[in-house]
Amino acid sequence: xxxxxxxxxxxxxxxxxxxxxxxxxxxxxxxxxxxRRRLPCEAWVTDCLSYSNLRGSQHIPKEFMLVPVLxxxxxxxxxxxxxxxxxxxxxxxxxxxxxxxxxxxxxxxxLECGPTVVVCNAEHRFMVAEQLRDECDQSAxxxxxxxxxxxxxxxxxxxxxxHRTAPEALLLVLPADHHITDPRTFRDTVAVAQAHAAAxxxxxxxxxxxxxxxxxGYVRCGEALGEGIFDLAQFVxxxxxxxxxxxxxxxxxxxxxxxxxxxxxxxxxELARHQPDMLAACEAPMDACEEDLDxxxxxxxxxxxxxxxxxDYAVMEHTExxxxxxxxxxxxxxxxxxxxxxxxxxxxLGNVSEGDVxxxxxRDNYIRSESRLVAAVGVxxxxxxxxxxxxxxxxxxxxxxxxxxxxxLSRAERPExxxxxxxxxPWGSYExxxxxxxxxxxxxxxxxxxxxxxxxxxxxxxxxxxxxGQAEIIRGEEQLTLGPDESTYIxxxxxxxxxxxSDRPLEVIEVQSGSYLGEDDIVxxxxxxxxxxxxx
Numbered sequence: 232x233x234x235x236x237x238x239x240x241x242x243x244x245x246x247x248x249x250x251x252x253x254x255x256x257x258x259x260x261x262x263x264x265x266x267r268r269r270l271p272c273e274a275w276v277t278d279c280l281s282y283s284n285l286r287g288s289q290h291i292p293k294e295f296m297l298v299p300v301l302x303x304x305x306x307x308x309x310x311x312x313x314x315x316x317x318x319x320x321x322x323x324x325x326x327x328x329x330x331x332x333x334x335x336x337x338x339x340x341x342l343e344c345g346p347t348v349v350v351c352n353a354e355h356r357f358m359v360a361e362q363l364r365d366e367c368d369q370s371a372x373x374x375x376x377x378x379x380x381x382x383x384x385x386x387x388x389x390x391x392x393x394h395r396t397a398p399e400a401l402l403l404v405l406p407a408d409h410h411i412t413d414p415r416t417f418r419d420t421v422a423v424a425q426a427h428a429a430a431x432x433x434x435x436x437x438x439x440x441x442x443x444x445x446x447x448g449y450v451r452c453g454e455a456l457g458e459g460i461f462d463l464a465q466f467v468x469x470x471x472x473x474x475x476x477x478x479x480x481x482x483x484x485x486x487x488x489x490x491x492x493x494x495x496x497x498x499x500x501e502l503a504r505h506q507p508d509m510l511a512a513c514e515a516p517m518d519a520c521e522e523d524l525d526x527x528x529x530x531x532x533x534x535x536x537x538x539x540x541x542x543d544y545a546v547m548e549h550t551e552x553x554x555x556x557x558x559x560x561x562x563x564x565x566x567x568x569x570x571x572x573x574x575x576x577x578x579x580l581g582n583v584s585e586g587d588v589x590x591x592x593x594r595d596n597y598i599r600s601e602s603r604l605v606a607a608v609g610v611x612x613x614x615x616x617x618x619x620x621x622x623x624x625x626x627x628x629x630x631x632x633x634x635x636x637x638x639x640l641s642r643a644e645r646p647e648x649x650x651x652x653x654x655x656x657p658w659g660s661y662e663x664x665x666x667x668x669x670x671x672x673x674x675x676x677x678x679x680x681x682x683x684x685x686x687x688x689x690x691x692x693x694x695x696x697x698x699x700g701q702a703e704i705i706r707g708e709e710q711l712t713l714g715p716d717e718s719t720y721i722x723x724x725x726x727x728x729x730x731x732x733s734d735r736p737l738e739v740i741e742v743q744s745g746s747y748l749g750e751d752d753i754v755x756x757x758x759x760x761x762x763x764x765x766x767x
Contacts, residue, residue: 452555
């Protein structure tokens with residue numbers, strides 16, 4: 232337990248924010264004798280602590296005043312069939328060499344940052360951890376939302392986490408699924424905004440519009456505070472075409488990027504003033520959070536009680552301390568397929584193609600192939616996207632309607648709405664090859680050093696054939712080591728486990744047979760990833 236004498240809490244006279252207040256962490260209050268009351272949010276500075284002594288999570292040194300907060304809870308349904316709920320767009324390489332999450336982290340290089348905080352869906356936790364493992368100089372803190380509640384509560388969870396050890400740290404809030412072509416200018420703009428955020432402003436990044444756009448919200452700039460810095464006058468909804476043209480002509484309106492910069496304590500103070508129920512609903516789950524491997528799990532029942540709202544509606548439209556910094560860095564939210572046509576590299580006829588694509592007399596199309604040849608003849612202004620289990624074709628100016636296609640698939644309980652043919656797990660992935668009545672064939676790929684759970688199935692048997700690599704297998708009371716062209720049979724009801732102890736990927740063909748082949752037919756006895764009810 233941390234010695235209260237080492238906490239170094241001292242009061243400072245900062246009264247400019249009036250009576251704003253914020254309830255400090257209950258674990259901290261329990262250890263600090265004099266902190267058992269509501270404390271003025273701006274009147275307290277907490278010296279650097281090892282938060283691992285309180286919760287076991289990442290230590291945030293005080294000298295790192297800039298803490299990236301990556302919001303990774305979106306689904307990206309308008310990028311179906313590539314983006315699906317089980318593996319949405321932020322985990323895919325769209326517009327960059329790495330995934331969009333990885334590219335978001337990479338563009339921070341050159342900024343002096345503390346450990347990244349990621350807020351994501353609990354089902355995506357292993358993808359986040361895997362993708363950031365080689366991207367972060369320091370271990371990322373991953374906060375798991377049991378269910379999405381929009382951006383305001385998600386940011387509150389991150390702010391509460393950071394506030395416990397560094398209340399005046401600046402939170403650089405970034406959606407994990409945006410594209411930026413000029414990272415250097417982005418970093419320079421962050422640096423410009425830092426001084427204003429440190430002084431207490433809640434800064435939003437407003438993108439200089441390159442055209443009238445009806446797909447984005449706008450922010451109206453108020454009084455100039457410096458070059459490219461303004462008071463925030465107004466958030467406005469997505470306009471119609473005529474209004475968008477007026478906004479661009481006026482010169483006072485910028486696109487709302489959804490990126491923000493502010494102090495953790497200031498955000499929580501504004502949330503306490505304008506959305507006290509939301510703040511209370513976020514404090515409770517963080518006070519009762521649990522550590523799960525590298526993850527922070529807010530209490531699920533308490534989390535679900537939070538109102539759902541965006542930071543725009545919950546805070547930024549109401550605060551009197553909002554600011555705007557002008558940003559021109561080749562930004563796109565990649566909200567639909569036409570955005571990838573816009574940021575792609577076109578051929579002489581305006582076509583952007585990815586994968587195995589052959590075009591003849593085609594113009595201004597976006598065509599993407601993931602598993603086979605796609606050929607197009609004499610077509611203009613189309614989007615064609617091919618995946619192993621679905622093909623989507625549509626007019627480029629009608630792509631917002633894809634969301635209705637996904638909704639129709641969901642109503643019909645079609646798996647294509649949510650999962651890909653290749654499904655990723657913390658141990659690797661599996662791909663469905665053939666599905667028939669009472670049988671299916673899968674290809675399992677087990678990452679080096681990874682292990683599936685010790686498990687059994689009540690309704691299906693399995694036959695494993697090793698294609699490449701070396702498999703360590705538990706089969707009932709037996710322990711087997713199999714190489715290529717060797718196989719084993721797992722009867723119904725037998726405990727079994729598959730592991731890859733080597734430094735090469737393990738490829739296994741799995742043939743399942745039985746009366747029920749659903750992924751929920753599984754009983755786990757031991758799992759190194761701490762899963763219970765999540766499918767294999």
